[in-house]
Amino acid sequence: MDSTSTPLRPWSRAVVKVGSALVAPDGVPSDVHLGAIARFVVESRAAGREVVVVSSGAVAAGRAALGGGRPRTIPEKQALAAVGQPRLMGHWGRFLDAPTAQVLLTHDDLVHRDRFLNARNTLAELLGRGVVPVVNENDTVAVDELKVGDNDNLAAHVAVLAEADLLVILTDVDGLFDADPRTTGSARLVPVVDRVDAGVHAFAGGAGTDAGTGGMRTKLQAAEKATSRGIDTVLVNGTDAARLGALAEGALHGTLFRALDPPLPAKKHWLLHATPVAGRLVVDAGAADAVCRRGASLLAPGVVAVAGDFGRGEPVEVADEAGRVLARGIVRYAAHELVRVRGRQSGELEAVLGYAGPSAVVHRDDLALLETPDPDG
Numbered sequence: 001m002d003s004t005s006t007p008l009r010p011w012s013r014a015v016v017k018v019g020s021a022l023v024a025p026d027g028v029p030s031d032v033h034l035g036a037i038a039r040f041v042v043e044s045r046a047a048g049r050e051v052v053v054v055s056s057g058a059v060a061a062g063r064a065a066l067g068g069g070r071p072r073t074i075p076e077k078q079a080l081a082a083v084g085q086p087r088l089m090g091h092w093g094r095f096l097d098a099p100t101a102q103v104l105l106t107h108d109d110l111v112h113r114d115r116f117l118n119a120r121n122t123l124a125e126l127l128g129r130g131v132v133p134v135v136n137e138n139d140t141v142a143v144d145e146l147k148v149g150d151n152d153n154l155a156a157h158v159a160v161l162a163e164a165d166l167l168v169i170l171t172d173v174d175g176l177f178d179a180d181p182r183t184t185g186s187a188r189l190v191p192v193v194d195r196v197d198a199g200v201h202a203f204a205g206g207a208g209t210d211a212g213t214g215g216m217r218t219k220l221q222a223a224e225k226a227t228s229r230g231i232d233t234v235l236v237n238g239t240d241a242a243r244l245g246a247l248a249e250g251a252l253h254g255t256l257f258r259a260l261d262p263p264l265p266a267k268k269h270w271l272l273h274a275t276p277v278a279g280r281l282v283v284d285a286g287a288a289d290a291v292c293r294r295g296a297s298l299l300a301p302g303v304v305a306v307a308g309d310f311g312r313g314e315p316v317e318v319a320d321e322a323g324r325v326l327a328r329g330i331v332r333y334a335a336h337e338l339v340r341v342r343g344r345q346s347g348e349l350e351a352v353l354g355y356a357g358p359s360a361v362v363h364r365d366d367l368a369l370l371e372t373p374d375p376d377g
């Protein structure tokens with residue numbers, strides 16, 4: 001193990017994501033890494049901290065049980081996950097010195113407020129009772145459009161849901177490198193990332209093993225999601241027992257993605273990182289400038305085009321005329337109303353619609369910015 005380490009801030013609740021590369025190296029579930037990972041969980045709990053595990057490996061475990069190659073169709077994958085999930089729980093049950101609980105989530109559970117709150121209450125109850133929740137995507141019922149799709153992003157959602165102060169992503173590399181270490185021999189480890197921006201995303205390559213999903217790309221998406229909500233995120237080699245031991249002592253040998261300070265408020269985080277959008281508003285340069293640079297609400301005169309069939313109160317994206325998405329926000333008019341009032345002065349809205357509506361199409365309190373407009377655009 002290298003001698004450089006980064007101190008971890010004290011934490012009290014962590015989500016620990018364990019990828020297929022660790023649960024099923026070579027595509028076959030194996031105990032080889034789980035002992036040391038479980039020890040990290042057990043030691044952390046003994047020190048009075050709480051841990052939620054997000055574990056991949058259901059599909060690999062199902063495949064090992066039934067035989068055959070990598071699943072191609074969705075029903076094949078779903079069937080293998082159904083066979084593999086209880087086996088996966090069996091693995092964790094043997095290693096964690098605590099009662100475990102299976103928690104299977106889909107994207108819908110994270111996006112809809114009532115379901116989000118239900119899941120949050122359940123996790124809190126489990127943790128309060130000294131249980132280790134073991135979370136996975138509900139692969140058996142989730143069709144593609146309802147899926148988070150990969151467990152790195154799922155783990156970031158769970159970290160927000162569980163109000164964790166640390167997200168630990170364990171995988172089979174030493175951390176984030178400035179290029180994919182499989183293809184670039186000279187790639188160097190990046191010990192600390194202050195902000196997950198486009199330059200950092202450019203480091204990512206695909207999955208390292210047949211069983212892995214998304215590789216570094218989805219780990220960086222997860223780090224961006226979690227850090228923007230104020231959750232420190234670390235990427236650590238879970239095949240290395242010494243690194244796991246050091247981590248339990250508060251010394252990180254890997255990559256630290258620092259939490260954003262101050263974090264994004266919950267509503268803005270939800271708009272940017274959790275909910276899908278129901279449509280798009282295209283705005284002119286003046287409106288783009290007002291929204292992005294002056295923190296103004298979006299008004300009808302600046303809207304040049306409307307796409308999608310959304311109702312009032314739904315999330316939409318706001319784009320400039322070049323197609324760059326600038327922001328996401330909650331719209332106060334339905335699409336069929338906006339088609340009629342776009343480009344109109346605010347004073348004309350009542351005459352056009354036949355009733356008095358709000359002056360803001362998207363109020364600034366309901367806007368989360370992604371970009372500042374191109375000054376030449």
Ligand SMILES: Nc1ncnc2c1ncn2[C@@H]1O[C@H](COP(=O)(O)OP(=O)(O)O)[C@@H](O)[C@H]1O
Nearest residue numbers: 019020021171177179180205207208212215216
């Ligand atoms: N810039 C990078 N830094 C580190 N690893 C990278 C990078 N780009 C791609 N990878 C690959 O990502 C792999 C880990 O992702 P993945 O195989 O999906 O693992 P897991 O199953 O743990 O999610 C590593 O084995 C590595 O080969």
Ligand SMILES: N[C@@H](CCC(=O)OP(=O)(O)O)C(=O)O
Nearest residue numbers: 020056057058059150151213
């Ligand atoms: N839910 C799937 C895992 C999907 C996944 O994201 O895998 P990985 O990239 O290894 O974390 C399973 O249990 O097989």
